[in-house]
Amino acid sequence: MEWRELDLGNCSVAATLNLVGERWTLLILREVFAGLHRFDEIADHLGISRRVLSERLRQLVEADLLERRSYQEAGQRSRPEYHLTPRAHDVQWVLAALLQYGDTHLGDPAGAPVLLHHSGCGGHVRVELRCSCGHEVAGSEVKPDLGPGAVTLSS
Amino acid sequence: MEWRELDLGNCSVAATLNLVGERWTLLILREVFAGLHRFDEIADHLGISRRVLSERLRQLVEADLLERRSYQEAGQRSRPEYHLTPRAHDVQWVLAALLQYGDTHLGDPAGAPVLLHHSGCGGHVRVELRCSCGHEVAGSEVKPDLGPGAVTLSS
DNA sequence: AAGGCTGAGTTCCAATTGGCAACTCTGGGA
DNA sequence: TCCCAGAGTTGCCAATTGGAACTCAGCCTT
Numbered sequence: 172m173e174w175r176e177l178d179l180g181n182c183s184v185a186a187t188l189n190l191v192g193e194r195w196t197l198l199i200l201r202e203v204f205a206g207l208h209r210f211d212e213i214a215d216h217l218g219i220s221r222r223v224l225s226e227r228l229r230q231l232v233e234a235d236l237l238e239r240r241s242y243q244e245a246g247q248r249s250r251p252e253y254h255l256t257p258r259a260h261d262v263q264w265v266l267a268a269l270l271q272y273g274d275t276h277l278g279d280p281a282g283a284p285v286l287l288h289h290s291g292c293g294g295h296v297r298v299e300l301r302c303s304c305g306h307e308v309a310g311s312e313v314k315p316d317l318g319p320g321a322v323t324l325s326s
Numbered sequence: 327m328e329w330r331e332l333d334l335g336n337c338s339v340a341a342t343l344n345l346v347g348e349r350w351t352l353l354i355l356r357e358v359f360a361g362l363h364r365f366d367e368i369a370d371h372l373g374i375s376r377r378v379l380s381e382r383l384r385q386l387v388e389a390d391l392l393e394r395r396s397y398q399e400a401g402q403r404s405r406p407e408y409h410l411t412p413r414a415h416d417v418q419w420v421l422a423a424l425l426q427y428g429d430t431h432l433g434d435p436a437g438a439p440v441l442l443h444h445s446g447c448g449g450h451v452r453v454e455l456r457c458s459c460g461h462e463v464a465g466s467e468v469k470p471d472l473g474p475g476a477v478t479l480s481s
Numbered sequence: 482a483a484g485g486c487t488g489a490g491t492t493c494c495a496a497t498t499g500g501c502a503a504c505t506c507t508g509g510g511a
Numbered sequence: 512t513c514c515c516a517g518a519g520t521t522g523c524c525a526a527t528t529g530g531a532a533c534t535c536a537g538c539c540t541t
Contacts, residue, residue: 174360174361174362174371175362175367175370175371177371177439177440179353179371179372179373181434181439182428182439182440183424183425183426183427183428183429183432183433183434183438183439183440184352184353184356184421184424184425184428184440185353185428186428186432187424187425187427187428187432188352188353188424190432192349192352194347194348194349194498194499197339197343197347198334198339198340198343201339201470204469204470205329205470206329207329207330209517209518210517210518210519211516211517211518212330214518215330216329216330216332216334217334218334219500220499220500220501221500221501221502221518221519221520222498222499222500222501222519222520222521223498223499223500224519225518225519225520226498244516244517246509246510247508247509247510247515247516247517248507248508248509248516248517249508250507250516250517250518251518257466258431260464260465260466261427261430261431261465262427262465263455263465263466263468264423264426264427264453264455264465265420265423265424265427266339267423267455267468268419268420268422268423268453269338269339269342269343269420270338270339270342271338271419272338272342272416272417272419272420273337273338273339273340273341273342274338275416276413276416277338277341277342277345278338278475279336279338279475281474281475281477282473282474282475283338283473283474283475284332284336284337284338284472284473284475284476284477285332285337285338285339285470285471285472285473285476286470286471286472286473287455287468287469287470287471288468288469288470288471289457289458289459289461289463289467289468290467290468290469291457291459291461291463291467292457292459292461294457294458294459295457295458296455296456296457296458296463296468297455297456297458298419298423298453298454298455298456299453299454299455299456300418300419300422300442300451300452300453300454301451301452301453301454302444302446302447302449302450302451303444303449303450303451303452304444304446304447304449306444306446306447308444308446308451309415310415310416310417310418310419311412311415311418312444312445312446313418313422313442313443313444313445313451314359314442314443314445315356315359315360315440315441315442315443316440316441316442316443317439317440317441318437318438318439318440318441319436319437319438320433320434320436320437320438320439321439321440322436322439349527349528364488364489365488365489365490366487366488366489369489374529375528375529375530375531376489376490376491376529376530376531377490377491377492377527377528377529377530378527378528378529379490380489380490380491381527399487399488401538401539402486402487402488402537402538402539403487403488403536403537403538404537405487405488405489406489
């Protein structure tokens with residue numbers, strides 16, 4: 172079977188983009204990763220329209236990437252707050268890849284504005300492509316290929 | 327300085343998303359990675375509107391992620407074809423992360439529809455987060471932090 | 482020389498989506 | 512009872528998208 176016959180309806184990249192590929196979604200998740208959990212905090216920091224933020228949060232909760240919890244500040248009524256679900260943690264790979272690409276190719280000469288640290292040892296975290304042969308590989312050495320779950324267009 | 331004071335105007339994630347964050351851009355790049363190079367091929371396989379494909383290709387060429395080359399089929403006039411530039415190869419990390427997320431969390435029980443192979447040895451390629459301490463780390467063990475290039479909102 | 486064919490875009494219209502700012506809604510405090 | 516703050520919602524208008532039809536250029540046939 173050839174690539175052009177692959178039915179993209181069951182492609183994992185497309186499926187993931189379906190989840191997090193909307194214009195602001197990944198940036199919202201990154202704000203939550205970084206420790207912002209409240210509507211106004213995120214809206215103000217990101218400069219996103221409240222309408223869109225509201226809709227994206229709803230989608231993310233529905234997709235089970237964020238969950239709503241209640242918090243209550245002294246002398247205030249309880250309000251909702253957004254936290255990552257276990258499923259959301261693996262989106263870190265995508266964010267880290269985007270971060271690393273930007274640092275490498277669009278980099279501010281002043282150095283990286285954001286770093287990723289390992290909460291265990293405090294070290295610096297990088298994304299790597301690693302082959303089952305044990306070597307790290309470059310992007311240009313990787314070729315996509317059809318796997319066992321591939322479905323053709325005609326079937 | 328706190329995260330909420332970070333000026334996102336110089337954030338690498340946002341910068342990268344500016345380049346490849348539009349609705350179809352990453353899928354187009356993946357088609358080119360997989361070996362489709364021509365307008366109609368990509369349009370047909372992706373099911374994208376020709377208007378949008380035309381605009382995205384123009385943006386990608388302008389961003390120096392794709393380059394136009396000419397090809398000439400026997401008995402036809404020469405036409406343009408799109409190829410990855412060196413800068414584009416590192417987008418593979420992002421695509422691989424999206425692929426791996428989809429396979430892990432949204433997976434078809436029939437198995438992965440697409441696999442990444444190392445063109446050197448034919449092995450299977452995965453994305454990893456690796457700490458400078460040498461260990462592989464999970465997404466939940468990573469914390470974003472301000473780096474040397476961080477710029478505050480007020481400055 | 483005239484007409485056909487093919488791949489690569491453009492163009493037009495209707496339907497969505499996005500930004501901005503103002504408005505609402507809720508419950509605790511004064 | 513009135514005020515306040517945070518979390519959305521709504522109205523209006525501009526920009527973007529999808530779909531299908533249309534244009535354009537050059538090679539080949541007749």
